[in-house]
Amino acid sequence: MLGKFLSFLAWAGLYRIPLMVLNDQNPTPTNLTVTPTQVADVTASFMEVLVDSFVSTDGKKVSYLALEQSPFYTKDFEDFRTLLKIVDPSKMSDQERKSFFINLYNILTIDALLSMRSLPRSTISVTKFWSRYAYQVGPYTLHLDDIEHGILRGNRPHPTTSSIMFERNDPRLRLTLEPDHRIHSALNCGAMSCPRLNFYKVEGLSNNLDNSMKDFCTEAVSNVGGSSLIINSIFEWFTSDFAPTEKLTMKFLSECVDDANKKKALAEAADGRRRYTFHYDWALNAFSGVSEDRVKVTVYLQSLCSDTVRFFTSQLYPTWQDLQDIIDLEFVPYGKARATPLESGGYKFVCQHGQEECYGNLVMSCVQNSLPISTQVDFFNCMFSQRNPAQAGSKCSDDLGLDWTPFEECAKSDQGAELLYQNGLRTAALKPRLHFIPTIVIDGHYDDYQLRLSLLAFKNQICNMYQGPPHQSCL
Known part of the structure; x- marks a missing residue:
């Protein structure tokens, strides 16, 4: 009852939910020396193990229960959280930083969900989920919104609040990258309509992002047989990341997909000859790891x-x-x-x-x-x-x-x-x-x-x- 009341106060702006830094209690290593490049590579490899072992073959669902009960979570996650405390991502190259923070965002999302007493129905049902859970990364404290909007989107305004993550004198500004619309095909927020979970290594990063963007564009468009299209809401929320206007975003999508029928339908939407609506399935991307169990x-x-x-x-x-x-x-x-x-x-x-x-x-x-x-x-x-x-x-x-x-x-x-x-x-x-x-x-x-x-x-x-x-x- 108290939790619901505090959530209501937070929604009303009368209570500030405390930041939960998931590696706050991990000791800072004093006898471990790693370079920023090595940490970027380790993070990609860590995500690769997670995907190969606990994510469905189509990349859409996570076996949270199996992960939570595994040594990978009870030991390797602890080691990884500790490692984060001694890296300075500002000393990474731009490609290393992009690879590192894409993988870190997806790891932090999963870690945040498992840190709760029980899995929520969806991430959107958790009050201020994206500004509530964070990692200490070297000298910086970074929550999910900081990583997505402050770093990977080049400190562009948040689509729902229009606020920026890093103010002028914030030292985290040095972490920001040039905006890259392809990151929207790689960041997974824990929902069924999110892009597929994958790992992104520094080597070949641009090609992998190109491929994930094409896959996501194709999956984002449905109901091509009728006269109305149903399009993933990411292309509504982040229209300005893809094109100056919503109609031009439809044109971007038409050029992004390979499917000829979808390409034609999207071109018609861009020209105003076909109606479209946006949709997002926020249901948690969870499965048992044994069978679908639905x-x-x-x-x-x-x-x-x-x-x-x-x-x-x-x-x-x-x-x-x-x-x-x-x-x-x-x-x-x-x-x-x-x-x-x-x-x-x-x-x-x-x-x-x-x-x-x-x-x-x-x-x-x-x-x-x-x-x-x-x-x-x-x-x-x-x-x-x-x-x-x-x-x-x-x-x-x-x-x-x-x-x-x-x-x-x-x-x-x-x-x-x-x-x-x-x-x-x-x-x-x-x-x-x-x-x-x-x-x-x-x-x-x-x-x-x-x-x-x-x-x-x-x-x-x-x-x-x-x-x-x-x-x-x-x-």
Whole structure:
């Protein structure tokens, strides 16, 4: 209770959260002599071991629990924190300093997360995370914001506060580097939408940053098939690091990606011929190190069902906000509808609550087919929060910054009918047969008892079924 109160005071500017220097208690070595160049190389090698041993093969997730229980964390991290206290990074070359601080930022992020009593749901849920955790690096105390904005971004203003890290007489100014937009493809903030975790050695650094930037540009753009693009929010927050304007940032992205379809779509966005919205998944990038351990949830639903509305808005959506990093979620919009194939092609649908519900189901099927799951959840929650969910597609598209036209066209087309029909086949294949909407299938299983639990306490049910490491929101 006290912690929440202090967090509120900090948010209100009435309490200053103390800086946590993670190597403050480590003794300063007196019998160890290393050069700044050697420390830059050791830091890259240290990060290489961390990535090879405790990061998923795609670079997106960290096995925090396995790392915390390993000798690498209990011993090698201690040695590394001690080493940091005797290096002067101002004596590194620019390339050495850039390699050193990219790797150090990622190491400090992971170390900060493991320093907590339990893993948070996300780094953004930790009050002032980026200005709260620091290392003593030789004569300098540096937190995460200092490293990113003060050093690697050349002391450019923070994108949310417009303040700079180092004032005129701050000795840390000598550490600043020429701004390099490519660092945004290398710094990992502990979230699912962050760039891949990797290690960056001094030798070949520029080529490695070029490659990571290309990979990140490609991963940052989705929903190319529709008329709206979904783009990683880093390109919104740091627009000025990539180009003078947001439209020119779209042009930068179009030149950065290799995929021809994405390149064309981004060029259209730069010219104002295609809409786009920004999105960032802040869920913690954690996995067990053994398997994904996510709880598989499939929700069979329909657009005008009051029980569906109640479950979605009071159970599923709040649970998703807390536990999306451990839920593998999908929707099957169809419910108790019936479909009849027509001789002329297409299908005739009859729905439990009338033709308007059929139209809502068609819209949901088209949204389901076009958007990532996190955006689907936001879209459907918006629909179910309106008086008439079946007719809320246009409003919800506007609210989420999406172009309504492709969803509307899909819902009235043979494509939409085929999508809904396929959802009907999946619904009909359920065993035991579906008899209530919504039906919630968890890890391939459902029955009446489980359904009652889902309708009343969905979050508790997910927490109880989750087999991974302890989750902050399940404590």
